[in-house]
Amino acid sequence: MTAETTGRGRANAPAQETTAAMLRRRAAALFPQDAASRVGAWHVTLGVVFVLSAAALSLARQGGPGALDSIWAEDGSHYQFAFNHDAIHALFTPVNGYLLLVQRIVLSVIALFPVAWAAALMAVFGALASSLCALLVYHASAALVPSRVARACIVLPMVIIPFGESEVGNNVVDTQWYLTYSLFWMLLWNPRTRVRQALAAVVIFAAVGSDPLALAFLPLLGLRLWSRPLRESAWQLGAVAAGAAFQGVGVVRGALATRPPVHDYSASFALHGYVRYVAGTTLASSRELAHLGLSGAFAAEFTGLLAALAVACAALLLVNRAANWPLAAICAVSGLGFYCLVTMQGGAYTDRYAVVPLLLLITALAVLSSPVESRRGTRGAAMRTYLPLAALSVLVVANLAANYRGGSEPRATAPSWSSQVTAGRAACQIPGTREARLQVAPGGGWHVTVPCSRLTGLPAKSASAPRRR
Structure with missing residues (x-):
């Protein structure tokens, strides 16, 4: 009896002692290390083709004047802010309760180019940003979602968002949402190489720096730190801390006061x-x-x-x-x-x-x-294995196709940016005019006030001085 009791005690003891270890092991399985395979020239070519094709599809869905000739509302207001302030001031000026890292940097750069290029540059950046995020998620999710078809179902809605011609496509300001979703995968991704770890850190910093709501996924980082060695998460932890510190500067500068109730x-x-x-x-x-x-x-x-x-x-x-x-x-x-x-x-x-x-x-x-291993020699089991993914693929493709065009997108009925620039240049020819007001989508109170010197290429005094006969 004693031996039997002792044996049972030994059998039960490990089960009680390893409960926490079992939970940690299951949690650790959510962050598997990737294969660290080399990226060859063929992979780079396919990636470039995907990004360019996806961006082209995103740009082509826009009706009216088109994505390349229209500006979304908030893009216009931040673009004008770049005219009136230097890049550093624009970067650290809070808007709507937080700082916008990527958006303000990109729009400050676009403001350096001719005004007539602004719409096209904003749209191209927005389309490329969502496509690049989709490509990154496709590769980062490979360890957890091995099926290429399943990963395609995940990333295709990123480049062709099923909202029709919506506000969240082909603009700079709404890049934050694609970065936030990418951050979710960057917290799950466990790359081995320094380059990929740095890439994950950059995306995380960009996401948090562009929208502090990305910190809502901090519990996922906590789960990772609890279940995996710290050395595997040092890059992610540092990036989150840096992004939070950046947003902290906004709080010090009164970001919370700019949030409307x-x-x-x-x-x-x-x-x-x-x-x-x-x-x-x-x-x-x-x-x-x-x-x-x-x-x-x-x-x-x-x-x-x-x-x-x-x-x-x-x-x-x-x-x-x-x-x-x-x-x-x-x-x-x-x-x-x-x-x-x-x-x-x-x-x-x-x-x-x-x-x-x-x-x-x-x-x-x-x-x-995602398909799982089916029983050998059982055709029915194999069909049941792939049937759910096939059904999901049909649903995703049908939904994206049905919503490729249409929707309540004001950019489709707004005046084209090129016509506004032309009208602004004509207005600047009137003596005494120093700036022109250009309407942007969705119209109404959204506009960009541009100095005549930027529209005509002439100094402000020359643009506003009467012409000699």
Whole structure:
């Protein structure tokens, strides 16, 4: 009896002692080290082709004067700020409660070029930024999502966001949302080489420096620090600290006072928006349901419920040990939490607030749908293995195709930037005129006031002096 009792005690002791170790091991599996494979010339060529093609698709979807000849509202206001202040002052001047690192740097550089180039430069940067983020996520997610098709389902909505011709495409200001989603993967990515570690750190710093809401993913970094050696996360930790310190400068300079009181901390308000504008837009849209005779608010609500039901069915159908349930759960919960945070603070439903949650929900579905090893010799098992991913691929492609054009994009009806520049140059020919007011999308109160010296290329005195006969 004593020996048996002792044996049972020894058998039970390790189980009790390794409970924490088991949890840590499972958490560590969320941050596997990548293969550190070499990047050859062929990989570089494919990457360049992808980025350029994706950027071209993003630019081509814009109607009206086109992406290259229109400026989004906030881009115009920050562009004008670059005219009136030097780059350092612009960089450390808070707007709407925080500092904008990437946006202010890019627009300060664009302000150095001729005014007529501004629209095209902003649009090209925005399209290339989202495409580059998509390419980075595609490679960074390989260790956790080995299936190339599943990763394609994750990154394609980044370059062709399923909102139609929305405010979040082809502009500089909304680059922060793509950087924030990329930050999520940079915290999961565990590269071995110094170059890739530095790349992850740069993206993290850029994301936090462009929007402090990216710090909402700090629990993921904490999980990484708890489960993995510190040396593997030193770059990420340093980048987060640097980004937070940069935003801290904004707080010292009164950033919080520039935040308008437009919040709405109602949980029902945020959850309603998530069902309608995140879950609904992810798998289907009101544009697709319109073909079935459904339109208006009811269509949006129905789409949201349909999407939520599809997620629940996927969870029931894909119960197996091979599915990365912890990662899928983290993606879904993080997306919901982030949407509630940003929507409650913003007090409104907008496309830009739904970008990161939408991409995280698609990521959760892609993780659950990733093919797993099927039983040998069983054709039915093999079909069941690939069926979920095939269904998800059809949903994603159909949704992107249905929403490639259209939507409520004011840039499609705004005056072209080139016509505004021409009108501004004509106005500067009037004696005594020192500056011209150029309207930008979506019109109304959004405009850019440009010195005549920048429009005509002549000194301010010459531009405003009467002509001699």
